[in-house]
Amino acid sequence: MADKFLQKPRGTKDILPTEQPAWSFFQSTAEKVLCGLGFGKIDTPLFEDKRIFERGVGNTTDIIEKEIYLIESAVDDEDSKLALRPEGTAGAARAYIENGMGSWPQPVRLFYFGQMYRRERPQKGRFREHRQIGAEIIGDWSAQSDYLAIMSAVEILKKLGFSDLNIAINSIGCQECRPNYLKKLKQYYSDKLDKVCDDCRRRYDSNPLRLLDCKNEQCQNIKAKAPQILDKLCPECRQHFQDTLQYLDDFGIKFDLDNTLVRGLDYYTRTVFEISAGNDKARQTTLCGGGRYDNLVSILGGPTTPAVGWGMGADRVVELLKDNNVKMLPPRGVEVVILEIGDTAKKVCRQIFDNFEKEDINVFYIPSKDSLRSQLKMASKLNADFAVIVGQQEALNGSAIVRDLKSSTQEDLSVASAVEMIKEKYTKAS
């Protein structure tokens, strides 16, 4: 801890054995849900050509402008630079194009799980290396896919035990109608710039949509009367959004229309949404965010291909899982420990070990010359359920002591019935 090089890089974390059950619980339920909804898993590289992200995520977004990690190689012979992925969608879209998934049955439904990298100022729930699970539905214009995307994320969170979810949803239009709206919005703000906060003045030029997101009190009044994007959608976008909401209604998914919800990545069109847990009303740590990105594939050089998807912050979800004390099955640890006393027992112990292995019972056996006392100590530290004790006496008459370490009871059995008895306990339990 004293030396800097012994310190993990800022914004990263070690996931220790005790935390793994929560992580595998999260990962396995998410994968189960997604596979069940027709998604196939894809792994893409942790790094891609920088241009994938520049074009996909957007050159002027914060993510690209100041948060991306570029890879510096010792040999500078490549005309293109590599970058660590800041999110998963651009890579998935690249893989869709490169692997000719356009010729697969459409839409193609994919999901991924893995690390993402953004050079941000760390805080609780915000890391420089974090893990996301994400899903993408590529090749379908219809609102059914928007519904499926949202539903799949909700389903995962429900299965994880989150009963109270906030789903915020909005539409930010398409290439056609959004520029018109932005013009109107800027027009509205243009003569009020002296009355709004510094941030809003900055946003006016850099990212006008963000004006709607301002939390500063002095801007609230002005914001409230600002033109609404939902009123300015083109007929197609409006219909699409209505259909999406209709599906959500039909299937009983509650949502909040939030006309101030805008998202930072350039590729989003039409539907955008965010999901947060009930106790976190301020949308402070969004668990899941996503939306439609009908232009991404074509921006990257593929054919015009509509798509919708989301990313879920695994670190944040797992953190909440731990807070909520969700019950999780720990992985099977050591179940049986074989303790031998004296060399004469060695042969029998080996035989018992083989028998347990054959029955797929987790058995721990290392020949030891330690006292029975210390061997039992070791067994309890391993958190084993049973100790099978074989000493000289037992070795001679072909028996073994089976000690139940949880209840501190034991009985003397023949080798065969000892194995049989423990095997039964486990088959009954499961």
Next chain:
RNA sequence: GCGGCUAUGGUGAAGUGGUUAUCACGCUAGUUUGUGGCACUGGAGUCAUGGGUUCAAUUCCCGUUAGCCGCCCCA
């Protein structure tokens, strides 16, 4: 990137301008080798790091690093 708060053994916490810096849990060795989780007795910590003030700093001041909070942004 900007502003603020914090930093004591593996973990969680006390505490002090000056002899061997407390406590719990954990870890480890043992309590004379055929019975553990209890109990008892031992063991291990250069008070994050670099510098300054001082006769003297873990305690005061500054830089660095990291964590947390707010902004920004996002998962």
